[in-house]
Amino acid sequence: MKISIVAGTRPEVIKLAPVRAALLGTPNLQPEWVATGQHGSLADQTLDVFGITPDARLQLDWNGKALTSLTSALIRDLGEQFAASRPDFVLVQGDTASAFSGAMAAFLNDIPVGHVEAGLRSGDMRHPFPEEGFRKLISPIADLHFAPTRAAAKHLTDEGISTDKIRVTGNTVIDAVQMVGAMDIRPQALDAIRANERMVLVTLHRRENWDEGVSGVSAAIKALRNRYPDLRFVIPVHLNPRVRGPIEALLGNEERIDLIEPLAYPDFVAMMKRAHLILSDSGGVQEEAPSFGVPVLVLRDKTERGEAVKAGVARLVGSRTETILTNARQLLDNPRAYRRMSRAANPFGDGHAGRRIAQLVSAFLGAGSRPETPQPAQDLQALRPEPQPVQDARRVKVGA
Numbered sequence: 046m047k048i049s050i051v052a053g054t055r056p057e058v059i060k061l062a063p064v065r066a067a068l069l070g071t072p073n074l075q076p077e078w079v080a081t082g083q084h085g086s087l088a089d090q091t092l093d094v095f096g097i098t099p100d101a102r103l104q105l106d107w108n109g110k111a112l113t114s115l116t117s118a119l120i121r122d123l124g125e126q127f128a129a130s131r132p133d134f135v136l137v138q139g140d141t142a143s144a145f146s147g148a149m150a151a152f153l154n155d156i157p158v159g160h161v162e163a164g165l166r167s168g169d170m171r172h173p174f175p176e177e178g179f180r181k182l183i184s185p186i187a188d189l190h191f192a193p194t195r196a197a198a199k200h201l202t203d204e205g206i207s208t209d210k211i212r213v214t215g216n217t218v219i220d221a222v223q224m225v226g227a228m229d230i231r232p233q234a235l236d237a238i239r240a241n242e243r244m245v246l247v248t249l250h251r252r253e254n255w256d257e258g259v260s261g262v263s264a265a266i267k268a269l270r271n272r273y274p275d276l277r278f279v280i281p282v283h284l285n286p287r288v289r290g291p292i293e294a295l296l297g298n299e300e301r302i303d304l305i306e307p308l309a310y311p312d313f314v315a316m317m318k319r320a321h322l323i324l325s326d327s328g329g330v331q332e333e334a335p336s337f338g339v340p341v342l343v344l345r346d347k348t349e350r351g352e353a354v355k356a357g358v359a360r361l362v363g364s365r366t367e368t369i370l371t372n373a374r375q376l377l378d379n380p381r382a383y384r385r386m387s388r389a390a391n392p393f394g395d396g397h398a399g400r401r402i403a404q405l406v407s408a409f410l411g412a413g414s415r416p417e418t419p420q421p422a423q424d425l426q427a428l429r430p431e432p433q434p435v436q437d438a439r440r441v442k443v444g445a
């Protein structure tokens with residue numbers, strides 16, 4: 046049976062690569078990778094890391110066009126792709142235009158859809174925009190919801206999705222971190238960092254942080270660099286011109302602030318391991334950093350990944366200079382506060398999410414097979430939301 050995997054952006058490639066690997070090891074299931082081209086070179090760089098050659102590539106003419114043009118082109122082209130290749134099941138991940146369009150195109154072709162990383166909610170349609178809308182719109186279409194945590198599953202039951210369709214699998218990003226973490230990589234970017242320097246890794250790309258956000262964060266970075274002579278900032282600058290232009294203008298040619306090109310995923314993971322502190326508005330980074338015990342100051346006002354904040358390994362600080370400074374100084378000056386935040390405990394998963402998802406797709410399709418390495422039943426049991434009627438959903442326990 047053919048399973049189409051739709052991926053357009055770097056995080057989708059990272060989070061779906063482990064699912065593809067698990068599907069390849071599942072008898073009677075054949076993954077078909079459909080690259081939408083939403084992120085161009087960033088996604089291609091990541092496909093190379095995982096050794097994936099797309100089976101189909103859309104010829105998307107995107108390049109910064111309006112979201113309506115992007116989304117309508119994606120629905121049309123993915124619809125034609127599915128009509129021609131007739132997959133038995135479609136998998137989408139997360140909250141991008143590619144994910145929403147993949148789900149919609151599958152629905153319109155009457156093909157069942159599975160949503161990887163289902164149930165994340167910030168509770169505000171404008172933050173993050175358009176991601177909160179995309180992930181909410183996928184939910185009524187999806188036939189299977191792979192929620193990374195119990196809290197995510199609860200959001201779905203709160204919205205009336207039947208518990209039969211929801212499984213808590215863990216987040217596949219933890220599988221991906223483990224896959225590349227096992228590679229023995231020493232990124233070139235490490236060469237510039239002295240042994241006694243505390244490295245602060247920074248990523249910034251979200252729409253909410255364009256303009257004012259970039260200025261606020263940049264001012265905080267300069268102030269911290271001036272105050273602490275042992276700090277070095279490393280910033281892999283996103284390719285989006287709305288972020289890249291201002292960051293280069295505000296932070297280019299500054300001592301101990303290294304602006305570098307986006308790193309290949311294994312290099313970025315190696316940099317996270319070496320970092321003393323991470324400042325980031327990325328969703329994936331919030332999920333990955335707890336695996337290495339590196340505190341994250343989240344440069345957003347709202348997060349759909351509250352589990353890390355609850356676990357005490359991440360803190361929401363927004364993008365205002367003063368708030369970033371107050372929180373960063375507390376961690377840089379106070380070893381006890383730093384130690385409290387740097388526990389290596391990851392509330393998002395255990396590295397087996399991909400195999401659980403492959404197993405669940407196989408069971409849904411009645412593919413009559415078990416994966417080569419079945420997960421112990423108690424693992425899956427522990428991760429499932431308690432089966433209970435929707436009206437009792439509030440009793441579903443929150444937390445991973």
Ligand code: UDP
Nearest residue numbers: 056059281307308309310313327328329330
């Ligand atoms: N990442 C990477 N290279 C970089 C910066 C980030 O491989 O230079 C990875 C990071 O580890 C995470 C993902 O890209 O898994 C996050 O992507 P992004 O921040 O673009 O999207 P988001 O997670 O916010 O959706």
